[in-house]
Amino acid sequence: MSVREVTRERLGAALWRRPWLRGALILSPPLMWFLVVYLASLVALLVTAFFSVNSLTGNIAYQWTWSNFSQIFTQSVYGTIILRTVIMAVLVTVTDAVIALPFAFFIAKIASRRSRQAFLALVFLPLWASYLARVYAWINILSNHGVLPSIESHLGLPITNLAYTNVAMWIVFSYLWLPFMIVPIYGAFERVPDSLLEASADLGAGSWFTFRQILMPMILPGIVAGSIFTFSLTLGDFITPLLIGGSSSNFIGNAIYDSAINGGDLPFAAALAFVSIAIMAVYLLLARLAGAFDAI
Amino acid sequence: MNRPRFLRWVGAGAGALLFSVFVVPIALSAPAGASLGTPPTQSIKVPSSIGKGEGKLNIIAWEGYTQPQWVKPFEKTTGCVVNVKYAGSSSEMVSLMANGGGHQWDLVSASGDADLRLIYGGDVKPINIKLIPSWSEFEPFLKSPSFNTINGYHYGVSFEFGPNVLLYSTKTFKVAPTSWSVIYSNKYKGEVSIPDNPIQIADAALYLESAKPSLGITDPYELTQTQFTAAVNLLKAEHPLIKKYWDLASQEISLFQNGAVVVGAAWPYQTSTLKAAGAPVNDTIPKEGATGWADTWMLAANAPDPNCAYKWMAYMSTPKIQAEDAISYGETPANTLACPIMNTLEKGGCAAYHANAPQSYFTTIKFWKTPLTTCDNGTNDCVGFTQWQQAWTQITG
Structure with missing residues (x-):
């Protein structure tokens, strides 16, 4: 045998004797990518949050300070912004759940096989259009010279002036993220065997009782999974507040944008970003307790 | 299941890597100082001639400064393809220049309030003014103004200047409003739009200068704590009247177009764009006067395409382009020879944009400048830019 x-x-023998070495060789390229690109950027973000900037020149001063975080927690304006963002995220999540629940039930349990596919296609259809186009469409619907006011004036109803308000944001967000709520709930309903519902009826349970005691516990993980999408997508958004929000519509995302782009204060923006990461972490923890990840 | 051991040492290795990549350089680099001594780029040597173009040019500019009308001919003759990033505020320009490390950008059309921040931040470098032939035709007061020329070093070449105007719908206002009070008045509640920009505090201060003489405001950018608080309170009281704080000129244009807003603070660019689209609007400079800008094309400290940048600065200084921009944007050119060309582009254009009497007009506008804690009289009781920024967040939050 040659050398x-x-x-x-x-x-080959060494690799065979040490399975962990094989694993390391196979996994290390994607693992390094994950560590360097994903985790490293998060670490950089965390580190940056403890610096400050020179207010005149906009250069970062590399000295450790808690000032960014103390500013967030002592200045009432950031409390207002954080609270506004979280309330909107909760509101949008609840709205979407309320709309998606009967809709998903209808698709999964009542609609015929063929119409089921048509309905699912309709749910996904808006996702083919650009996010911006859909938001602009709503500006055209809600603004003073828009579709809604002109319908209202034709019907003799009082004219609503919803564009550039927080109500407009609530409508637009609920519309934008609805498919992300319908799909997991639909999946959860599909997994419920029809025989269970029949058995429940045979044993004399009313439809409300069946819904509460049989269906609800089985689809709750689906609702929670959908709520992770709607909650996190609303929480991290800044474009909808920018485009259709009014004068008191700043989100955490807008505050980050302002301090990073207009203020040139990357450390403060990083500190704000950590607030939304922390909120999301708490939410995911609660979702885990509710069993959302069992469905995935 | 046991966690494989290799994961642990991969993790440890990655930790060490992260530490060496991020923490060590940060610990080694010295803290940045803020003293207004010599600009850090002053000693950078300037070129003695313009070489061959690099084929591209990356600009940060105000919306409206790069119209195809003059960009297309420039690209054709020089071969420099122009890429533009619009900025919505002076602060955005400063942070783009500072965070890009100056490697991405060649030029920025900075206004007076950004100039010193860019110069002392080391983001821009001196230019050889001899390479801009049209500079000799400039208004004397725009050749070496204190906002872009320090110790005799030119950190760019002046471009044009103009006022921030009061934009209004001619449907609502049959007669032009004469005072800025309309944007602070309950009468137009929910139909007002002003820029999302801390420098807007100066506009409030300018209004208070005549509305509340007891405050003793003389310079809207140099405010004592009392004067500053009064201006901020005026803006806080204005908050319920505001439909939207605009970030980009195009946003205010659509607010006026779809009828959401009837009056607001604007640039002349919005007026000309809306008028061109047939919207019933007009603008005016109210009796209190106006804040305004004097812009400079500044060369990034690490500009990758310096030759194209010089070609652009020389081109944008010529009478023809200065006239075209003046008419299109609605501002006053630095080049004295632009006046007759403006008249050929638009009847009475030279007088309409004050190109025939620029010096006297120039002194009526309160130009944007960076608010510093040191006032012009040497005392230290003025409110600095950081506080302006923080107050603005409080107002708009």
């Missing part, structure tokens, strides 16, 4: 072949055999 080369010997080396090859020995290498």
